[in-house]
Amino acid sequence: MLFNCSPALASRVRREINRRPAWYVSAALAVIFFFYLSHVTEPDERSWHPTSSRLPPPVRPQFKPGVAKPPGEPYTLTMVLAKLRSDDMSWLYRHFPDANTTVYVVDDEPGQLKIPKNKGREAMAYLTYMIDHYDALPDISLFFHPHQFAWHNSDLHGQNILDMLETLNPAHIARVGYMPLRCQHDPGCPRWLHLDLPEHQLDSFLRMEEKYFTSKVWWQLHPGTPRPDSISEPCCSQFALWRDRIRAQPVSEYVRYRDWLLNTPLDDEISGRWMEYSWQYLFTGQAEYCPSQSVCFCDGYGICFGGDAQVQLYLDKLKEMRNMSDQADALDVVGGNTEKTSRLRSEANELNAWLDATRTRATERGKDPINRALDCGRLWKEGDGF
Numbered sequence: 001m002l003f004n005c006s007p008a009l010a011s012r013v014r015r016e017i018n019r020r021p022a023w024y025v026s027a028a029l030a031v032i033f034f035f036y037l038s039h040v041t042e043p044d045e046r047s048w049h050p051t052s053s054r055l056p057p058p059v060r061p062q063f064k065p066g067v068a069k070p071p072g073e074p075y076t077l078t079m080v081l082a083k084l085r086s087d088d089m090s091w092l093y094r095h096f097p098d099a100n101t102t103v104y105v106v107d108d109e110p111g112q113l114k115i116p117k118n119k120g121r122e123a124m125a126y127l128t129y130m131i132d133h134y135d136a137l138p139d140i141s142l143f144f145h146p147h148q149f150a151w152h153n154s155d156l157h158g159q160n161i162l163d164m165l166e167t168l169n170p171a172h173i174a175r176v177g178y179m180p181l182r183c184q185h186d187p188g189c190p191r192w193l194h195l196d197l198p199e200h201q202l203d204s205f206l207r208m209e210e211k212y213f214t215s216k217v218w219w220q221l222h223p224g225t226p227r228p229d230s231i232s233e234p235c236c237s238q239f240a241l242w243r244d245r246i247r248a249q250p251v252s253e254y255v256r257y258r259d260w261l262l263n264t265p266l267d268d269e270i271s272g273r274w275m276e277y278s279w280q281y282l283f284t285g286q287a288e289y290c291p292s293q294s295v296c297f298c299d300g301y302g303i304c305f306g307g308d309a310q311v312q313l314y315l316d317k318l319k320e321m322r323n324m325s326d327q328a329d330a331l332d333v334v335g336g337n338t339e340k341t342s343r344l345r346s347e348a349n350e351l352n353a354w355l356d357a358t359r360t361r362a363t364e365r366g367k368d369p370i371n372r373a374l375d376c377g378r379l380w381k382e383g384d385g386f
Contacts, residue, residue: 121272
């Protein structure tokens with residue numbers, strides 16, 4: 001019942017209705033009816049609480065740390081990529097001629113692996129791989145882009161995915177289950193994207209996708225789950241997965257996510273961005289997943305600076321050196337102050353020498369398994385995996 005009032009109030013309402021023309025009463029009832037439909041029977045998705053009885057209670061997997069294999073015992077591994085026909089991947093085949101690769105050509109090259117639809121960027125290929133290989137997964141699946149050099153690759157590796165792949169530690173992947181390949185927090189961490197931001201708070205430059213991050217879409221992807229304060233992880237859809245972490249979810253979940261990609265009205269780029277910031281939730285249960293940069297570089301790649309503060313200092317100095325080089329290059333183009341250009345290049349060279357020496361020391365430090373264990377908060381034991 002919509003109203004519950006006293007007998008006196010009900011009598012007054014009846015008298016008031018009898019005084020009004022029939023058309024007036026009909027209009028008033030229509031207004032009440034439509035108000036009821038819009039505000040009672042169908043709550044706004046943005047204010048709707050996720051514990052609504054309209055959805056079943058969430059069933060989340062239990063994500064448990066894995067155990068690395070004994071030193072010397074090999075890991076099986078597959079490299080998973082989505083590419084265009086025009087993308088040159090000769091660098092990968094040249095350096096890893098015997099690697100097991102699963103490459104999806106998204107613009108449909110004849111005779112190559114196919115996806116249901118070229119939508120959602122690399123996510124469509126990644127999900128298709130998980131669905132098609134669910135029962136025959138290797139120990140480790142690596143998901144990355146087909147370009148050897150790109151800004152979203154690790155700065156500590158010269159933005160070269162090849163160097164990252166050559167130094168990547170499979171034991172770390174076994175231990176953590178899910179590893180973003182770019183350890184740096186910037187961009188993507190922390191508190192990167194927020195749901196339902198008002199128009200005046202949107203950042204259309206750094207976070208152009210944020211206007212499409214709404215509670216409605218969150219609950220389409222993750223029904224029955226709490227609405228997060230923020231969504232974050234190191235960018236950019238390049239990660240490694242341990243076999244058991246993929247199988248922590250039933251294959252039906254990957255089918256459901258892929259069906260969402262196929263059916264959502266969001267376009268290719270935005271649906272892909274939604275998935276880019278859903279992998280961490282899918283494989284860790286955390287909407288904001290910003291693991292220690294120090295642990296990621298040290299245990300993940302064997303580059304051990306000694307802690308997060310030291311890593312951040314290195315990254316800040318690297319950014320400073322690049323800014324100086326860019327300023328000097330810009331002055332060269334316009335024929336600017338040669339004295340200032342020389343000073344900038346000299347300071348950049350000094351910083352670059354410091355960066356090289358610091359990284360060399362960190363790499364040497366990372367060769368000792370005791371140092372790696374200490375940096376990562378693990379107890380070291382004889383025979384511990386890399």
